Amino acid sequence: MDTEVVVAGAGPTGLVAALELARRGIGVRLLDAAPAPFAGSRGKGLQPRSLELLDVVGGVTDRLVALGRTHLPVRRYGPDGVVDEPAQGRAPTPDTPWPSTLLLPQWRVEQVLRERLAVCGVAPEQGVRVEDVATADDGVTVATSEGTLRARYLVGADGGGSTVRRTLGVPFLGETREEMRMVVADVELEGLDREHWHQWGSPSGAPYSWVALCPLPATSTWQLQAGPLDDREPDDPVIAGIVAARGPRVRLRSVAWRSVWRLNVRMVADYRVGPVFLAGDAAHVHSPAGAQGMNTGIGDAMNLGWKLAAVLRGADAGLLDTYTAERLPIAAGVLGISAELSGGAMWARTAAQVRTTSQLDLSYRDGPLGASDDGPGPRPGDRAPDAPVGDSTLFLRRREADWTVLAASAADVEGATVVLAGDEAIATYALAPGEVVAVRPDGYVGRRGTADEVRAWLAPLTAQRGTVRAA
Ligand SMILES: Cc1cc2nc3c(=O)[nH]c(=O)nc-3n(C[C@H](O)[C@H](O)[C@H](O)COP(=O)(O)OP(=O)(O)OC[C@H]3O[C@@H](n4cnc5c(N)ncnc54)[C@H](O)[C@@H]3O)c2cc1C
Incomplete structure (x- = not known):
C-alpha cells in the first residue's frame, strides 16, 4: 500500500475528510485535479451545525468566526420601493454557541481548512487528477495523471462531475434543469453600502430581473448572483451592465471570478462501493437555496472520517456500513428543503425552515447506531449539545x-x-x-x-x- 486512504478532491468535503484522518495519525494522500485551489466564492453560508462539527478540530471554528459575519440584514428593492428586513440570526445559548449562519466565501473556508491540515503535515497535491479506480478485496488501485497509487480506502470527494462515481458506474439519479441558470461572480464595485445584502426582484421574468449582491466579509469583493440568463454569454461587459443598472452611482470595478450555474438535483442510491466512499457533491447536488451543499459535504466528511480511522485501527469493519445508512437520508432531506426554498422562497423562510437549514436538528436516531428509546434529553443518534x-x-x-x-x-x-x-x-x-x-x-x-x-x-x-x- 502507498498510503492508507486516498482522498480525491480538495474542496471542503475532501479537506475535512483528510483532516479527520490526518489528525488521527492515518496516512492520507489528498489529490486535486485543479492546478491551484479554487478562487471563487460559491458557497457563502456556513450553517450552525457545521461550525459545531468543525470546532472539534481545535481552532478551526474560532478562525472561521473571526473571518465571517452573522446577522447581515437584507435590503430588498422591488417595484413598490425599498424594504429593509431585519437580520436573521439568534443569540448564543449555553447549548448552542453558534446559532446563526456564518457568512464567508467558500474559498476562505477551504483556506482555513488547508492551513489546519498543514499542521497535520498534509498538503493537497494540486494538479493530480484521478483517472481510474479498480477495487479489490484488500483495497483500491487509483490511477492518476501522475501514476498509480494503492490504498486501503478511497474517498471520492471530487465534486458533482465526480470521476470516481462515474468510473465505478454509480448512477447519479435526478434531473438537470438547463433552463434554470444564473450567473455567479465575485466582483469589486462602488456605490453600495456593505452593511446589507442587496436584492432586486421583479416578477417580470425578464433577463436579469433577479439580482443579488452580497458583500463578502473580510474581503473587498461582493458575490453577484443574477438571472434568468438570456442568450448572451454573461461576460464582463454584461456583468458591468447588471451592476450599473443598480443605481446611478453604482459601478463595476473588476470581476475576480465568474461562472454560470445550472440547476442539478441529483443523488446516488449508495455512498459506498467496496473500499470506495462517495462524499459531498460527488454524492448529492441540489439548488444553492438554503445554503446546504458545502455544509452537507462537511457533514458527510465528519461522519466518514472517524469511522474510517477507527476501522483502520482495528474497530469492527461493520462501522463503515453505517455511513450510507446515516448520511443518505440526510441528503434526501436536503434535496427536499433546497427545492422548497428555490425560486425566491429563500427570502421568505419560515422559522421552521431556518431551523431546518441550520442543520442543528439533523439526527441519526433512526440509523443503525441510533436507538428508539424515548426518554428525556438527547437520545442516541441526536446532536450532542454543548453544556x-x-x-x-x-x-x-x-x-x-x-x-x-x-x-x-x-x-x-x-x-x-x-x-x-x-x-x-x-x-x-x-x-x-x-x-x-x-x-x-x-x-x-x-x-x-x-x-x-x-x-x-x-x-x-x-x-x-x-x-x-x-x-
Ligand atoms: C452559486 C452557489 C452558491 C452556493 N451557496 C452555498 C452555500 O451558501 N452554502 C453551501 O453549503 N453550499 C453552497 N453551494 C454549494 C457548494 O459550493 C458545494 O456544495 C461544495 O463546493 C461541495 O463541496 P465538495 O468538496 O463536495 O465539492 P467541490 O467543491 O466541487 O470540490 C471538488 C474538488 O474535486 C476536484 N476534482 C474534480 N475532479 C477530480 C479528479 N478527477 N481527480 C481529483 N480531483 C478532482 C476539483 O478540482 C475540486 O477541487 C453553492 C454553490 C453555488 C454554485
Whole structure:
C-alpha cells in the first residue's frame, strides 16, 4: 500500500475528510485535479451545525468566526420601493454557541481548512487528477495523471462531475434543469453600502430581473448572483451592465471570478462501493437555496472520517456500513428543503425552515447506531449539545478527543475521554443517577446507560490500536 486512504478532491468535503484522518495519525494522500485551489466564492453560508462539527478540530471554528459575519440584514428593492428586513440570526445559548449562519466565501473556508491540515503535515497535491479506480478485496488501485497509487480506502470527494462515481458506474439519479441558470461572480464595485445584502426582484421574468449582491466579509469583493440568463454569454461587459443598472452611482470595478450555474438535483442510491466512499457533491447536488451543499459535504466528511480511522485501527469493519445508512437520508432531506426554498422562497423562510437549514436538528436516531428509546434529553443518534462543565464547556473538552463520556460521577470507560458533568450538563442531558452518555467523535449521542453498558457497546467501535493524535 502507498498510503492508507486516498482522498480525491480538495474542496471542503475532501479537506475535512483528510483532516479527520490526518489528525488521527492515518496516512492520507489528498489529490486535486485543479492546478491551484479554487478562487471563487460559491458557497457563502456556513450553517450552525457545521461550525459545531468543525470546532472539534481545535481552532478551526474560532478562525472561521473571526473571518465571517452573522446577522447581515437584507435590503430588498422591488417595484413598490425599498424594504429593509431585519437580520436573521439568534443569540448564543449555553447549548448552542453558534446559532446563526456564518457568512464567508467558500474559498476562505477551504483556506482555513488547508492551513489546519498543514499542521497535520498534509498538503493537497494540486494538479493530480484521478483517472481510474479498480477495487479489490484488500483495497483500491487509483490511477492518476501522475501514476498509480494503492490504498486501503478511497474517498471520492471530487465534486458533482465526480470521476470516481462515474468510473465505478454509480448512477447519479435526478434531473438537470438547463433552463434554470444564473450567473455567479465575485466582483469589486462602488456605490453600495456593505452593511446589507442587496436584492432586486421583479416578477417580470425578464433577463436579469433577479439580482443579488452580497458583500463578502473580510474581503473587498461582493458575490453577484443574477438571472434568468438570456442568450448572451454573461461576460464582463454584461456583468458591468447588471451592476450599473443598480443605481446611478453604482459601478463595476473588476470581476475576480465568474461562472454560470445550472440547476442539478441529483443523488446516488449508495455512498459506498467496496473500499470506495462517495462524499459531498460527488454524492448529492441540489439548488444553492438554503445554503446546504458545502455544509452537507462537511457533514458527510465528519461522519466518514472517524469511522474510517477507527476501522483502520482495528474497530469492527461493520462501522463503515453505517455511513450510507446515516448520511443518505440526510441528503434526501436536503434535496427536499433546497427545492422548497428555490425560486425566491429563500427570502421568505419560515422559522421552521431556518431551523431546518441550520442543520442543528439533523439526527441519526433512526440509523443503525441510533436507538428508539424515548426518554428525556438527547437520545442516541441526536446532536450532542454543548453544556458548561466545570470552568470549561463540553465542546471545549471534546476538542481533539475521540469518544467522550459525560458522567455525573467518576467513571472509567476505555477508549473514551470521561468528562464530569455539573448541574447544568446533567440538566441539558437529563442524566439519571448512575447514567452516562457517550458522545461520538462527530458530536452525536452514541449511547446512554450505565458505565458498564456503554463500555460494552463502545468496545467494538473504538480504535484498538493507536490513539487519537492531537496535532
Ligand atoms: C452559486 C452557489 C452558491 C452556493 N451557496 C452555498 C452555500 O451558501 N452554502 C453551501 O453549503 N453550499 C453552497 N453551494 C454549494 C457548494 O459550493 C458545494 O456544495 C461544495 O463546493 C461541495 O463541496 P465538495 O468538496 O463536495 O465539492 P467541490 O467543491 O466541487 O470540490 C471538488 C474538488 O474535486 C476536484 N476534482 C474534480 N475532479 C477530480 C479528479 N478527477 N481527480 C481529483 N480531483 C478532482 C476539483 O478540482 C475540486 O477541487 C453553492 C454553490 C453555488 C454554485
